[in-house]
Amino acid sequence: MDSIFAKPIVQATQNVLSTMAMIDPKVDKPYIKKDKKALGDVTGVIGMTADNSKQGVMSVTFTKDCAVAIVKNLLGGEVEDLIQDVKDAVGEVTNMIAGQTRQNLEAIGINLSAATPTVVMGDNHSVSHVTEDKIIVIPFNTEHGTFVVEFSMKE
Numbered sequence: 001m002d003s004i005f006a007k008p009i010v011q012a013t014q015n016v017l018s019t020m021a022m023i024d025p026k027v028d029k030p031y032i033k034k035d036k037k038a039l040g041d042v043t044g045v046i047g048m049t050a051d052n053s054k055q056g057v058m059s060v061t062f063t064k065d066c067a068v069a070i071v072k073n074l075l076g077g078e079v080e081d082l083i084q085d086v087k088d089a090v091g092e093v094t095n096m097i098a099g100q101t102r103q104n105l106e107a108i109g110i111n112l113s114a115a116t117p118t119v120v121m122g123d124n125h126s127v128s129h130v131t132e133d134k135i136i137v138i139p140f141n142t143e144h145g146t147f148v149v150e151f152s153m154k155e
Contacts, residue, residue, distance in 0.1 A: 005151050006030050008104030009138055013149055016096045021073040025140040033135040036126040039148045042067045043127055044094025047115040056153035057129045060094045066145030087119045
């Protein structure tokens with residue numbers, strides 16, 4: 001089941017960031033996360049539910065430099081209110097990645113609904129998933145820093 005989600009997530013992530021923020025993320029090898037520690041400085045989190053009532057969570061965690069570069073590219077210039085603009089942009093990017101992932105999964109018969117994303121910021125914050133069992137981490141590199149997309153679905 002894990003591999004079913006990885007490809008649609010990668011495709012959605014690369015498409016959203018390249019078209020909306022003019023950033024070309026390169027994917028690294030996915031792995032299973034072992035703890036709740038965020039792998040960056042700012043995280044967008046969005047809950048999902050499958051047709052069969054399974055619950056899941058997708059999160060996108062950016063380093064500070066990567067998040068600021070995305071905000072600047074999305075806004076087309078300088079950032080006026082760094083904290084609020086980063087929170088808004090990360091929430092919107094998370095929502096767009098989740099939306100495109102859902103479209104990609106619908107094409108193979110998996111239907112998900114999504115909630116409204118929330119954003120968590122700060123050093124050493126944690127990300128809670130609905131399962132501690134399997135949290136897929138897909139790391140990405142950009143010229144502005146790194147970020148990860150995490151996904152879990154309660155079996």
